Amino acid sequence: MAILDLNREQFDALTGADQPVLVEFWAPWCTYCRRLGPAYERLAQQRGEELAVARLNIDEQPQIAEHEQIEVVPTLVLYQGGKALGSLVAPESKAMIDTFLQETLPE
Amino acid sequence: MEHIYDMIIIGGGPGGYTAALYAARAGLDAVVLERLAAGGQMALSHQIDNYPGTEQGVDGFSLAVKMQKQAEAFGAKTELAEVSRADLVANPKVLESSEGTFYAKTVVLATGANPRQLGVAGEQELTGKGVHYCADCDGMFYRGKTVAVVGGGNTAAQDAALLSRIAKQVILIHRRDTLRATKIYHEPLMRAENVSFCWNSVVEQLVQEEGRLTGVVLRDVHTGQSQTVACDGVFVSVGRIPASQLAQGQLELDEGGYIVADETTQTSLPGVYAVGDVRTKALRQVVTAVADGAAAVHTAEGYLVQGGR
Numbered sequence: 001m002a003i004l005d006l007n008r009e010q011f012d013a014l015t016g017a018d019q020p021v022l023v024e025f026w027a028p029w030c031t032y033c034r035r036l037g038p039a040y041e042r043l044a045q046q047r048g049e050e051l052a053v054a055r056l057n058i059d060e061q062p063q064i065a066e067h068e069q070i071e072v073v074p075t076l077v078l079y080q081g082g083k084a085l086g087s088l089v090a091p092e093s094k095a096m097i098d099t100f101l102q103e104t105l106p107e
Numbered sequence: 108m109e110h111i112y113d114m115i116i117i118g119g120g121p122g123g124y125t126a127a128l129y130a131a132r133a134g135l136d137a138v139v140l141e142r143l144a145a146g147g148q149m150a151l152s153h154q155i156d157n158y159p160g161t162e163q164g165v166d167g168f169s170l171a172v173k174m175q176k177q178a179e180a181f182g183a184k185t186e187l188a189e190v191s192r193a194d195l196v197a198n199p200k201v202l203e204s205s206e207g208t209f210y211a212k213t214v215v216l217a218t219g220a221n222p223r224q225l226g227v228a229g230e231q232e233l234t235g236k237g238v239h240y241c242a243d244c245d246g247m248f249y250r251g252k253t254v255a256v257v258g259g260g261n262t263a264a265q266d267a268a269l270l271s272r273i274a275k276q277v278i279l280i281h282r283r284d285t286l287r288a289t290k291i292y293h294e295p296l297m298r299a300e301n302v303s304f305c306w307n308s309v310v311e312q313l314v315q316e317e318g319r320l321t322g323v324v325l326r327d328v329h330t331g332q333s334q335t336v337a338c339d340g341v342f343v344s345v346g347r348i349p350a351s352q353l354a355q356g357q358l359e360l361d362e363g364g365y366i367v368a369d370e371t372t373q374t375s376l377p378g379v380y381a382v383g384d385v386r387t388k389a390l391r392q393v394v395t396a397v398a399d400g401a402a403a404v405h406t407a408e409g410y411l412v413q414g415g416r
Contacts, residue, residue, distance in 0.1 A: 031151055031235050034168050035144040039187050072232045090231060093142035095189040095205035 003044050004054040011064055014052055015079035020105060021052040023077050025070045027059050032090055033074045039094035047101070051078075078104050111199045112136050114407060115211035117190050117353065120147025121393045122383030123217030124174040124183075125400025131181035133404055135411075139178070140204060142189040146171025147219045148384070149393055153235065157243070158393050170393075193353040195379050198415065212415050213378045213407045216358075216366060217400070218350035220384040220391065225257065225343055229313045237320020238313065242266035242342050243392075249274045249340050255323055256280065257310055258344035264288035264296060266344045271299040278336060280305045282328055305336065313341070349385050361387050372403040378410055 006014065006023065014021045024040060026033040044053035058065035058073060068077065068084070076097065077087045086104035091097050114130045116123045119141030130137035144150060152167035161170070175185065188206035199210040222240035224230055230238055239245040242256070246269055254274045256267040259281035265288075271277045279296070284306045286293060296302050305325055311333060312324035322337040349364045359367040359375035366381035368374045370388075374381050382399035384391045 031153065031168065035146070035150050038144050042187050091143075093189045093205070094187040095142060098205065 003040060004052065006054050006056045006061075008061060008064065010054075011056060011061070014054060016082045017052075018081060019052060020050070020078055020080040020085070021054055022101070023079060024055045025058050025065055025068070025073055025075045025077065026055055027057065027073045029059075030073045036074050036091070039091075039097065042094060043097060051101075051105070076100070080106065109208070109210050112138055112209065112211040113411060114138075114213045114215060114404070115140060115200070115202060115209055116215040116217055117193075117202070118147060118217035118219055118350075118383070118385075119145045119171070119175065119185065120217055120219050120383055120396060121149055121171070121174060122219075122396035122400045122403075123147075123215065124171070124178045125397040126215045126217060126380075126382060126403045127178035127183035127400075128174070128181060129401050129404035130407075131178055131183040133408060135404070135408075137182075138184040138186055138209070139175075140186050140188045140190055140202065140209065142187070142205075144168075144171070145175040145185075147217075148221070151235065152241070152245070154245075154247070155393060156247070190353060193357070195354070195357045195376050198378075200378065212411060213380070215372075215380045215382055215400075215403050215407070216351075216354060216374075216385055217382045217396075218353065218385050220347040220349040220365075222343060223346045223348055225310050225345065227310055227313055229315060232318070233313055233315060233320050236318060237315070237340050239340060239342050240344075242269050242344070245340075246270050246273050246342070251275050252339040253278070253337065254340040254342060255336065255338045256342045256344055258346075259283055259285075259287045260344070260346065261288045261292055262346075263344035264292035266342050267302060268292065268295045268299070270342065271296070271302050275301060277302045278305060278338060279303070280308050280310060280323070280325060280336075282307065282309050310341070347384070347391075351385055354381075370399075370402060371406045372399050373406050378407070378415060380407060 078085045088100045113135040114137040116139045149167040150171045156164040188204035190204045192203040194201040202209040253276040255278040257280045308325040311326040314322040365387045368381040368386045372380040380403040383396035
C-alpha cells in the first residue's frame with residue numbers, strides 16, 4: 001500500500017473509519033521529517049493490510065494540525081473510529097514505530 | 108542454514124555507506140543495518156560546504172541518499188533494523204535486531220556519535236531553527252547576527268572563535284568561571300571585540316517565537332538568579348556521546364567511550380572495524396568518515412583472505 005497524502009475530507013473519512021490509520025503530521029521545511037521517509041514507506045508496505053498509512057502537511061492543513069494539538073513535527077498519531085489511540089513524536093528508528101503500533105493497535 | 112554475510116555494517120552514515128560501496132565493489136556480500144534513514148548526523152545538516160566536489164555545497168540528507176544509492180547500485184543491501192545486541196567474539200558474529208538475527212564474518216561499526224544535548228524543553232523541535240550542534244556546519248547562517256555558544260571545552264572555544272569571525276556578537280555561556288579549553292584557544296577569544304562571556308551560567312530555558320529561537324534564559328549557578336539573553340542562534344558544544352553501547356565489554360574503548368582503532372579502523376577484536384565518529388580520531392567530519400569506510404574494507408579483505416583469522 002502506498003502512503004496517502006491527506007486533504008481535509010480524506011482526513012475526516014479515514015480517521016473516522018473502523019480500520020486504524022496512522023497519520024504522520026509533517027512539514028516541507030522539517031529536516032527530521034525527511035529522515036522518516038524510507039522507514040515510513042517500508043511500514044506502509046509491511047503493514048498495509050492491517051492499517052492505512054497516511055501523511056498530512058501541516059502547512060497546507062493548519063486547522064487540522066491545531067485541532068489535533070500538533071506542536072512538533074513529525075508527530076505520528078494512530079486513529080480509529082474518530083478517536084486518537086496514541087501518538088509518537090519524532091521516532092528515532094523504524095523499530096520505535098513498530099513498537100508503538102504493537103502497543104497501541106487494538107487486539 | 109542461516110545466511111552468513113561477508114560484512115555487516117551497523118549504521119548508514121557516510122562511513123557506513125562508503126564501507127558498503129567499497130565492500131560491494133570488492134565482491135563482498137554486504138548489508139547495512141540502519142535504524143531510520145541514511146546519513147546519520149550528516150542528514151540533519153542543511154548545508155555541507157566542506158565536502159569536496161560539491162561546489163554549491165550540498166544538503167546532508169541528499170548527500171546521504173546519493174551515498175546509499177551508489178552503494179546499492181553495486182549490490183550492497185540495506186535493512187531498516189535497529190541492532191539491540193551484538194556478539195562480536197563469536198564466529199560468525201551474531202547481531203540481534205528488530206528485523207531478526209543477522210550473521211557475518213566481519214562487522215563494521217559505523218554507529219556515530221551524538222552531540223550531548225542541553226536537556227531543556229523545546230530543544231529537539233528548535234534543532235536547526237536556532238539550536239545547532241555544529242558551528243563548522245551551520246555557523247555561516249549567522250553572518251551579522253547574535254549567537255550564543257554553550258560550553259567551556261576546546262570545541263566550544265573553537266566554535267566561539269569561528270563564530271566571532273562570522274557573527275556580529277558571540278556570547279559564550281559556561282557553567283564555571285574559567286574555560287576548560289586548552290590555553291592556546293583562550294587568547295583569540297579574549298582578544299575578539301565581539302565576544303562576551305556569561306560565567307557560572309547554565310541554560311535554563313529556550314525562548315522561542317513562532318517556532319524560532321529568539322533567546323535563552325540563563326541561571327547563575329551560585330546566586331540562582333535568572334536573566335534572559337536575546338540571540339538568533341545557540342550553538343550547543345557540551346561534548347559528544349559516542350554510540351558505542353554494542354561494543355561495551357567486547358572492544359577496547361577510550362575514557363570517552365570511543366572505540367579504540369587507528370586509521371586501519373582495526374579494533375581490539377579481529378574482524379571488527381570502527382569507522383567514522385565512533386572511532387578514536389582527531390577530526391570528526393564527513394571526509395574523514397568516508398576515508399575510514401574505505402580503509403575498513405581494505406583491512407577486512409586482508410582478514411577474509413586469511414580465512415578470517
